[in-house]
Amino acid sequence: MKHVPLAKPNLGKYELEYVTESVKSGWISSAGHYIKKFESEFAKYFHVKYASSCSNGTAALHLALLALGIAPGDEVLVPALTFVATANVVRYMNAVPIFVDIRQDTWNIDPEKIPARITPKTKAIIVVHLYGYPADMDKILSLARKYKLSVIEDAAEAHGAKFKNKFVGTLGDIGCYSFYGNKIITTGEGGMVVSNHKQLIEKVIFFKNHAMSTSRKYYHPSVGYNYRMTNLQAAVGLAQIEKLDQILRVRRQIEQTYKKALKHIPEIVLQPSFQGRQSVCWLFSLRITSEFGKSRNQLVSFLDNKGIDSRPFFIPLPQLPMYKNSGVFPITNAVADSGINLPTFVGLTQNQIGYIASVINQCHKQSKNE
Numbered sequence: 001m002k003h004v005p006l007a008k009p010n011l012g013k014y015e016l017e018y019v020t021e022s023v024k025s026g027w028i029s030s031a032g033h034y035i036k037k038f039e040s041e042f043a044k045y046f047h048v049k050y051a052s053s054c055s056n057g058t059a060a061l062h063l064a065l066l067a068l069g070i071a072p073g074d075e076v077l078v079p080a081l082t083f084v085a086t087a088n089v090v091r092y093m094n095a096v097p098i099f100v101d102i103r104q105d106t107w108n109i110d111p112e113k114i115p116a117r118i119t120p121k122t123k124a125i126i127v128v129h130l131y132g133y134p135a136d137m138d139k140i141l142s143l144a145r146k147y148k149l150s151v152i153e154d155a156a157e158a159h160g161a162k163f164k165n166k167f168v169g170t171l172g173d174i175g176c177y178s179f180y181g182n183k184i185i186t187t188g189e190g191g192m193v194v195s196n197h198k199q200l201i202e203k204v205i206f207f208k209n210h211a212m213s214t215s216r217k218y219y220h221p222s223v224g225y226n227y228r229m230t231n232l233q234a235a236v237g238l239a240q241i242e243k244l245d246q247i248l249r250v251r252r253q254i255e256q257t258y259k260k261a262l263k264h265i266p267e268i269v270l271q272p273s274f275q276g277r278q279s280v281c282w283l284f285s286l287r288i289t290s291e292f293g294k295s296r297n298q299l300v301s302f303l304d305n306k307g308i309d310s311r312p313f314f315i316p317l318p319q320l321p322m323y324k325n326s327g328v329f330p331i332t333n334a335v336a337d338s339g340i341n342l343p344t345f346v347g348l349t350q351n352q353i354g355y356i357a358s359v360i361n362q363c364h365k366q367s368k369n370e
């Protein structure tokens, strides 16, 4: 079996056609009609009023905090298990990320543990829908109302996931997506901020464009950023959003095939299927229990030796040097140490999934016989 990568972008005829058109037109920077078209198609798809593109998912999160007016010294709640950018953007604001432990089953922020982390300085929560699994938005939104906190959704890994029939990313005050090369849809690098609040999106547009006044050229009332998306990226993005339904359908099939192929191994734990939560399979992810016999790192190298690319779960952010001494997070540590992401991309074949499952089984059996 040939090497199986973790992820691969799904690029075709229309990506090439739209990019070519954009090159030929000469509109390759951040003016050009693909930008507006990509933004409006994105807003339409996700049933949200406003969508504003930007240079990457991290910039989207930073713009969300800028739009909400997070001030130096403010505290922002962040799950302890996520990609590092979720917390770094809080530091960009000279604000303080306050980590919250996760739930053992969903691997998402534990709403029960939120109140204990709230202080008079707490201004917002960044919810992450980890590996495409929707967090409990009902509980989070009700806590946010009670404590008067803004809710930012980091949906960088969850394009198309739904909580009670609404797309994640559109339930809080402001939502952020990433279009990095390994995400569900891609523009190479790229991001999107969505909101139903006009004032918030106006601020996003203001800050991503050097904080330039809309009425007076080269008048900048505050320090801004250049976080704009290019027309070239938006050309790719438009072709991608046009086939998002199809991409999600294929990813659902991949998830089902993995589940079937692995269901006879009881030492494997997946995220639960809860009523009202429709996850998307960004990267098929699982945990192994201590009875599996081998450690997660051993499983990663076992797969690697057989030509299969995989990833360990994110390292808990409180274990990184810049976030040390920010509390104790037993569930996060246990989940992070036992979790693995498997190859997931459009084009991954049933045969390849069968092969990956058989290699996992081999690793498991070998440990039993030792």
Ligand SMILES: *Cc1c(COP(=O)(O)O)cnc(C)c1O
Binding pocket: 056, 057, 058, 059, 082, 083, 085, 086, 128, 154, 156, 157, 178, 179, 180, 189, 190, 191
């Ligand atoms: C990918 C990702 C980001 C950052 O997106 P970039 O486009 O790479 O900047 C932020 N949060 C999460 C959870 C991600 O997975």
